[in-house]
Amino acid sequence: xxxxxxxxxxxxxxxxxxxxxxxxxxxxxxxxxxxxxxxxxxxxxxxxxxxxxxxxxxxxxxxxxxxxxxxxxxxxx
Numbered sequence: 001x002x003x004x005x006x007x008x009x010x011x012x013x014x015x016x017x018x019x020x021x022x023x024x025x026x027x028x029x030x031x032x033x034x035x036x037x038x039x040x041x042x043x044x045x046x047x048x049x050x051x052x053x054x055x056x057x058x059x060x061x062x063x064x065x066x067x068x069x070x071x072x073x074x075x076x077x
Contacts, residue, residue: 018077022073
């Protein structure tokens with residue numbers, strides 16, 4: 001295991017559970033980005049885009065969604 005990974009695990013271990021969950025969500029997002037570099041949409045992405053269009057929130061950017069989720073989690077704490 002690299003020194004960076006060890007340090008990351010140590011830092012995440014010191015965070016409150018809700019903040020550690022945010023780090024995990026972000027890590028999953030980064031992993032998805034790395035795996036999706038071919039630019040081809042997955043069936044889920046196509047479904048999500050169609051749903052966003054149908055429900056009228058397709059104008060939202062990823063940053064908007066991340067902010068909404070963050071605010072929602074803060075309100076739940």
